[in-house]
Amino acid sequence: MLARLDKYLMKLWQYILCLFRNGRTYNPRRWNYIPIKIKNNCYNYACDIQTDTMAQPGKASGNNFSNVNCKEIHNSVISDGLAWIGSQYHIIKCKQKVALVIAPSKKQLDFHWFRQDDNGKWSHKPGKTAVTNLDNSGNEITDPETADRGPYTIFCGYYCVCSLNISIR
Amino acid sequence: MTENLNIGIILDIFSGLPNPTWKLKVREIDELKKKLIHLTRTGRIFPPKLGYRGIWVMNDSMDTDIPKRIVAYNNVLSIKEGKSWNNFIDSNKLEQWLLNQAREKGYGEVIEEFLKYGK
Numbered sequence: 001m002l003a004r005l006d007k008y009l010m011k012l013w014q015y016i017l018c019l020f021r022n023g024r025t026y027n028p029r030r031w032n033y034i035p036i037k038i039k040n041n042c043y044n045y046a047c048d049i050q051t052d053t054m055a056q057p058g059k060a061s062g063n064n065f066s067n068v069n070c071k072e073i074h075n076s077v078i079s080d081g082l083a084w085i086g087s088q089y090h091i092i093k094c095k096q097k098v099a100l101v102i103a104p105s106k107k108q109l110d111f112h113w114f115r116q117d118d119n120g121k122w123s124h125k126p127g128k129t130a131v132t133n134l135d136n137s138g139n140e141i142t143d144p145e146t147a148d149r150g151p152y153t154i155f156c157g158y159y160c161v162c163s164l165n166i167s168i169r
Numbered sequence: 170m171t172e173n174l175n176i177g178i179i180l181d182i183f184s185g186l187p188n189p190t191w192k193l194k195v196r197e198i199d200e201l202k203k204k205l206i207h208l209t210r211t212g213r214i215f216p217p218k219l220g221y222r223g224i225w226v227m228n229d230s231m232d233t234d235i236p237k238r239i240v241a242y243n244n245v246l247s248i249k250e251g252k253s254w255n256n257f258i259d260s261n262k263l264e265q266w267l268l269n270q271a272r273e274k275g276y277g278e279v280i281e282e283f284l285k286y287g288k
Contacts, residue, residue, distance in 0.1 A: 025204075041184065041185060042184045042185050043185055054187055056185070056186075057185075058251075062199065068185075068186070098264055103282070103283070104281045105278055105279075108183050109183075109278075109279055109282060110182075110183045110184055110186050110187070111184070111185035112184040112219060113184075113185070124182045124184075124218075125184075126219050126222075127181070127183055127184040127185075127188065128181070128188070128220045129181075129218065129222065132218055134218065135218070136217045136218055136219050136220065136286070148216055150218070150219035150220035150221055150283075150286040151219065151220050151282060151283050151285065151286045152184075152219055163211075
């Protein structure tokens with residue numbers, strides 16, 4: 001009982017600390033050089049953690065997904081320590097927001113993440129390619145819900161990332 | 170003589186999941202070489218950020234008849250020669266040949282879905 005309370009209070013304290021952390025600054029140079037660029041993917045970038053492992057949701061926390069869909073990826077990232085905000089954008093609550101999208105098919109094919117930077121705009125890292133703040137139409141991303149996301153047409157929702165809380169691999 | 174079979178192919182298609190990869194067989198390496206002859210220079214083209222971004226040939230073998238890096242996208246081959254990249258029309262259909270290999274390996278559905286956005 002006391003151990004659970006202690007754990008809860010620690011998480012609450014970390015959550016409060018996160019609320020006051022500044023958002024991430026858009027700095028593609030930190031990501032766009034070899035070997036960092038080819039060893040880190042969209043999930044690494046969204047969480048702002050370079051593991052050099054092409055991080056997969058749930059891998060660090062032992063809650064791997066079997067199928068690429070909103071529900072299974074959701075369970076995996078919650079296990080990694082991300083916090084669910086909702087399917088709609090909220091201005092408050094979190095300064096390090098990320099958004100999950102899925103490329104659908106008869107079975108969902110792949111996932112992708114966007115992250116919001118401290119200038120209010122969004123950026124992303126498509127796989128092994130360079131970090132960019134442009135969508136598939138070459139426009140700056142002001143809203144991941146309406147950006148040109150190519151095949152990633154399913155919008156799952158928003159999460160809060162605080163690197164104090166999360167572990168990815 | 171074809172030696173040290175270390176020529177890999179990467180289907181550059183995913184963002185979160187690892188890209189599909191495989192190695193070429195001996196007879197396929199000889200076929201690859203045939204598709205790199207008599208190429209005409211052309212301009213560079215840029216793939217999209219999300220979706221199909223092309224198919225890479227990674228030559229980490231001792232075979233110097235094959236460039237170290239080739240990217241085939243939208244009927245253009247970008248070939249690394251020294252430190253620079255040069256672009257050629259894919260007149261010998263290297264990209265299609267590699268995409269067919271990917272289909273044979275079970276990536277057909279992925280390719281058809283992502284190709285809608287990649288070209």
